[in-house]
Amino acid sequence: MSTQPRSATLDRLTAMAGWLAAAAIVAAFGWLVFDIVRHGASEVSWTFLTAEPADAGRAGGIGTVLVSTLLILGVCLAIAVPLGLGTAVWLSEFARPCSWRVTAIRWSLDLLASVPSIVFGLFGMVVFCQMLRLGFSIAAGGLTLGCMILPLVVQTTYAGLQSVPNELRAGAAALAISRASTLRHLLLPAALHGVVVGVMLGLGRAAAETAALIFTSGYVTRMPESLLDSGRTASVHIYDLAMNVPRGEARAYATAAVLLLTLLLINVAATVLADRWLQRQTARSFR
């Protein structure tokens, strides 16, 4: 290592570069949030949140868009949560670690997480819209998003199960409690936080998605009457207003403000939950 003065300079330069980088990131993030909220908040009102879009979205509100968004998210969770939960429980509690099947499933989930969202859109269009004959619909969009957030749900649920102390499993086995009841009455309640955090993060990811939906759930702004109707989500609405509707900016700002604040809220809540859960666990292990 070098002499003291040069090192001290290096230390100071590193600190300075670090602060500059962090300041640039915070400034850009602050700029984004501030700009969206400042321009969008003035447009947001109860009428805006409940009315149907009019004049290609330039007037009216986003009521029907929000209904479609919630329905698509509902379908998405209905498919991703049971499948993801089952997968995580099997990987964590039943499978032999390091067997070929476990390795294959883990790698395939890692790769699934890396598939670009536009490719999920292509896949959903072929399989759900055309082969399963769902057409451009809320069901097809929700199923596509369900495939997309599956790795996230598996990962967090698995982490939750792994953090449950092994004494619980050993104790239950010693008492000859069946594995099904051990799972239902001991392991899942203890891992509930992981499941909840995973579902919230998945929800945030799904609500943020646009590219996977433009070819699967479509652009229709009418109030959906069934899951087989087409409906656009808030993020697709922003995309359409920004790209295809001249002078659509004001309403795009307002929709972006609603979406952004909702997602920040969901993510903060998920983080706080995960933190509190982590604290409780460390408290338990040091007791």
Add this chain to the structure above:
Amino acid sequence: MKPSRSNSWSDPDRRLELALRAAASVSGCVVLLIVLFVLWQALPALRDIGLPRFVADADWRPTSDTQPQFGMLPMLAGSGLVTLGAVLLATPLAVFSAVLVEFYVPRSVAWLLRRLLELLNGVPSVVFGFWGLVVVVPLINAWQPPGQSLLAGVLVLSLMLIPTIALSAAVALRDDAGDLARSAAALGLDRGAVVWSLAVPRASRGIGGGVLLGAARAVGETMAVVIVCGNIVQVPASLFDPVRTITANIAMEMSYATAGHRSVLFATGLLLILVTGFLVAASRLLSRRGARA
């Protein structure tokens, strides 16, 4: 903790195991199905047009009746340049802020910065794109018109990559080098020297893994680039020229594509899967070996 194989089918535990294994198998098959279906739809293009024409054709005129042309070079250049630019811009910012978070600030500030990066990760790409369109593009336009350009894409995308790279780098610095760095500090070694000659080299594989993960995200990103890059099919001559990426090309043309054109778009989707899959696999291998070393 494996259930005994001698159990009969009526045993509820055995049935539960089977049901869960079925769920896991289905989850494991999704990515395979995606590859197979996209490949199936891309086959006509791969068979009838062939890979060489994607780079050899001079133009992109997929809908021409008389002489369709499928030159993908401008889109390949667009995706490659946007990704390269965004990674080059995001990496130093991300690594320096990760060093700051791990070694230079009190825990409360580090906690705050980490949470902020996580929140930045949750911002929808369409919101990044819209912000780019109303804020970044007009600024570039005032300097070098038209504004919707390679540069706009690089700027917006780099902001989107920073959380991915910075969070991976912070984890690598803590897990691979945290203990050693603390020991070195206890021995009275200078912090700057410890960071650059000890911590960063030891964490370099993990940091590299984060960069590859960021690159994968950049290649697959659609919404932000389709909104801010201008989508003109051309190999850009400067940072201020509009470009169209592979992802933007799919997003813009799939809605009216038929037959051969559609199949070509699926072939480009297959290319996206291969590139991102390769980057993510490389990232995993790199980070994993780093953690073991």
